[in-house]
Amino acid sequence: MSAQAWAVVCAAGAGERFGGERPKVFAALAGRPLLAESLERLEACEEIVGIVVAAPAGWEEPVILLAEELGCSKVSAVVTGGSTRGGSVRLALAEIPGEAELVLVHDAARPLVSEEIVARVLEPLGRGWEAVVPALPVADTVKRVEDERVVETVDRGSLVSAQTPQAFRADVLRTAYAKQGEATDCAALVEERGGRVCWVEGDQRLHKVTTPDDLALVEGWLGES
Ligand code: C5P
Numbered sequence: 001m002s003a004q005a006w007a008v009v010c011a012a013g014a015g016e017r018f019g020g021e022r023p024k025v026f027a028a029l030a031g032r033p034l035l036a037e038s039l040e041r042l043e044a045c046e047e048i049v050g051i052v053v054a055a056p057a058g059w060e061e062p063v064i065l066l067a068e069e070l071g072c073s074k075v076s077a078v079v080t081g082g083s084t085r086g087g088s089v090r091l092a093l094a095e096i097p098g099e100a101e102l103v104l105v106h107d108a109a110r111p112l113v114s115e116e117i118v119a120r121v122l123e124p125l126g127r128g129w130e131a132v133v134p135a136l137p138v139a140d141t142v143k144r145v146e147d148e149r150v151v152e153t154v155d156r157g158s159l160v161s162a163q164t165p166q167a168f169r170a171d172v173l174r175t176a177y178a179k180q181g182e183a184t185d186c187a188a189l190v191e192e193r194g195g196r197v198c199w200v201e202g203d204q205r206l207h208k209v210t211t212p213d214d215l216a217l218v219e220g221w222l223g224e225s
Helices: 034-043 060-069 085-093 115-127 170-178 186-192 212-224
Strands: 005-010 048-055 075-080 102-107 131-137 142-146 149-154 160-162 166-169 197-201
Touching: 005 034, 005 085, 034 048, 034 060, 034 102, 048 060, 048 085, 060 075, 075 085, 085 102, 085 170, 085 186, 102 115, 102 170, 115 131, 115 166, 115 197, 131 186, 166 170, 166 186, 170 186, 186 197
Parallel strands: 005 048, 005 102, 048 075, 131 197
Antiparallel strands: 102 166, 131 160, 131 166, 142 149
16 A cells, blocks of 8 residues: 655745735636645545645635635645744644654645655655655756855755655654744754655656746646646
């Protein structure tokens, strides 16, 4: 039997860089809220047994209605997100049953999650890794800067850029979030504690929607993934 995991969908925050009247996860992607894509795709994953969504404050009801409309019966709770992404994950984790062994954390801002990538991030957890990050090698030359000045060129050979969904042993993720630390991704908290974190090949189509241009880019990939 394949690994069984719970999923946290991070869908809170205003998405200020995106702009617009509604939170970013309600921006239209091919005529549907951006969030619909992640919900529907995670619902269809055999490995996923339950889903908890962190919703933007005041948008809990529309998230519940959307999940119902899509027939996402695995969505067991919708929580009001925190003021940071880490806060949202912490609040959502509290709704995951204690017996869950594996947890996937995914950004709704990366709508094109696939069953293939879910299987890819879950697999190393069966080989002793505690956390798994999908990531892509960095294509550009990377420079460290201070204000206007370029300080150095960083060796990109050892750099990758991290995406979601990230997969975790539930106990490890809970311990990482038990402290009040902040990080831009969950794996960083596990790394800080000396946890066993590995990376697997990510997918360009897991591109994060930050601006309306990103939305257009992702929409172009929608038919093929
Ligand atoms: O803002 P950004 O796109 O980097 O956020 C990454 C993901 O985290 C998004 O899917 C967003 O909805 C989510 N988030 C959250 N709670 C916050 C801020 C962001 O769930 N307070």
